[in-house]
Amino acid sequence: MRVADMMKPGGRVFLKSEWGQISDEWPCVSFTKRSVGDRLRREFVAGRDVLIYVGTTDPETTRLPEHRSRLISAVTIEPNQVLETRKIVPVDVWAKSNAQWGDRWPYSMAVISAANIVGPPFPAAHDVIPAAYRSFSEIANRGGVVEALESEREAVMSLNIEPISLDLREDVRAYFELRSSLSSERDSLVKKNVNRMARLIVDRVERGGDIGVKTNPIRYAPNLSDLYVLLMRKWTDQRGRCSLCGGQLATGNGSSMLQPSADRIDSANGAYDDENLWITHLACNLAKNKYGTNDFEQWLAVIRGVDLDQE
Numbered sequence: 001m002r003v004a005d006m007m008k009p010g011g012r013v014f015l016k017s018e019w020g021q022i023s024d025e026w027p028c029v030s031f032t033k034r035s036v037g038d039r040l041r042r043e044f045v046a047g048r049d050v051l052i053y054v055g056t057t058d059p060e061t062t063r064l065p066e067h068r069s070r071l072i073s074a075v076t077i078e079p080n081q082v083l084e085t086r087k088i089v090p091v092d093v094w095a096k097s098n099a100q101w102g103d104r105w106p107y108s109m110a111v112i113s114a115a116n117i118v119g120p121p122f123p124a125a126h127d128v129i130p131a132a133y134r135s136f137s138e139i140a141n142r143g144g145v146v147e148a149l150e151s152e153r154e155a156v157m158s159l160n161i162e163p164i165s166l167d168l169r170e171d172v173r174a175y176f177e178l179r180s181s182l183s184s185e186r187d188s189l190v191k192k193n194v195n196r197m198a199r200l201i202v203d204r205v206e207r208g209g210d211i212g213v214k215t216n217p218i219r220y221a222p223n224l225s226d227l228y229v230l231l232m233r234k235w236t237d238q239r240g241r242c243s244l245c246g247g248q249l250a251t252g253n254g255s256s257m258l259q260p261s262a263d264r265i266d267s268a269n270g271a272y273d274d275e276n277l278w279i280t281h282l283a284c285n286l287a288k289n290k291y292g293t294n295d296f297e298q299w300l301a302v303i304r305g306v307d308l309d310q311e
Helices: 034-043 091-101 130-135 150-157 170-181 184-207 224-237 282-291 293-303
Strands: 013-018 028-031 050-055 071-077 107-117 145-148 161-164 260-264 277-281
Touching: 013 150, 028 034, 034 107, 034 145, 130 145, 130 150, 145 150, 184 224, 184 260, 224 277, 260 282, 277 282, 282 293
Parallel strands: 013 050
Antiparallel strands: 013 145, 028 107, 050 071, 071 107, 107 161, 260 277
16 A cells, blocks of 8 residues: 555645654644644645655654654544544653643644554655655744645655554544534534534633623633534434424524524533533523513423423
8 A cells, every 4th residue: 555545636745843653642744833723724625635744853752763754654634633642642642742741732634544653663754755855944934834846746655554443532432423414515614603603602711700780700611622522422412403492503604694693501600611511592591581481481481382381
């Protein structure tokens, strides 16, 4: 099997300096600067492109001599979701890394498929990708990714690889299960709505305690990445339906009243967490919050054709 078998025709070959091969100990692509993730999210297409690990020259970090300055692994990633590295890396490995290096790589993208390039000896970077390899030394590219172009791209694509399976943590597996269960069009619309709801929650939390016409209540929520994962899981559990009325949530250009809204189950509880969060229609959310659960449920019963006088 070759690197080209992990790609689609016309796929791009990205390169990133790493300390070692992809493995269960660090089954993700991590980066210090958020800008690296922003570039991958803009340019990397899952299933089309590939990312190649290039071993560093530093003996303190790349401890195996046979990995230094060599092409050592090939991965495809999920670029649409930036996760906290501590949520992907095994707990004991993360603790050890944090003790030695601090929170040096806070952001990650999960790996969809992985392979190790055949070796040792592993292909030397200065032989296979001389121009791209030199570009790693440029200040703008330090800690980032570069691209192999033209003949260097072809040379990388011809390298022999051995596919491997990674043992991913539960929240990453859940996300991939959700990803595969949705059509590409619907997946995109769901992601768009989940991202919108997550950002609205973060905004509400940040405004907690501010004084306007009235004082905004104090609210609590996880960070944006965790909120995204939580809302994705809620969407899956609810099968894309409103938790209050059971009707289908609109993900496209439907009525604003039907659009998904992240709602705290107990409004007196300021936490947006797993136990106190569900997704509803915007109209159901507003009606319940303004008139209370009892009045809302009576209204819902009438809409469903129940004769309240007979009950």
